[in-house]
Amino acid sequence: MAYVITDACVKDFACVAECPSGAIAPAEGDAAAATVSQLFINPDDCIDCGSCASVCPATAIFSADELPADKADFAAKNAAYFG
Numbered sequence: 001m002a003y004v005i006t007d008a009c010v011k012d013f014a015c016v017a018e019c020p021s022g023a024i025a026p027a028e029g030d031a032a033a034a035t036v037s038q039l040f041i042n043p044d045d046c047i048d049c050g051s052c053a054s055v056c057p058a059t060a061i062f063s064a065d066e067l068p069a070d071k072a073d074f075a076a077k078n079a080a081y082f083g
């Protein structure tokens with residue numbers, strides 16, 4: 001299980017600083033940060049701590065098993081960002 005970022009993301013990068021496992025990308029200052037529409041969580045690195053969701057100012061982050069039905073495809077979209 002992992003957390004998932006949805007398209008409500010406003011790219012304020014608070015979650016990146018909060019994540020203990022470096023699972024969230026791109027980071028502020030990365031070249032990709034200017035071009036992506038949102039940030040993403042690598043499900044292989046996420047340890048399911050929930051810290052990112054608690055600091056998100058946009059309520060954009062959900063546990064994969066609590067994703068709203070209309071956001072269900074974002075689990076795959078987050079994983080796809082990491083290839």
Ligand code: SF4
Binds near residue numbers: 003024047050052
């Ligand atoms: S749940 Fe924890 S480990 Fe997973 S992306 Fe969020 S802060 Fe990082």
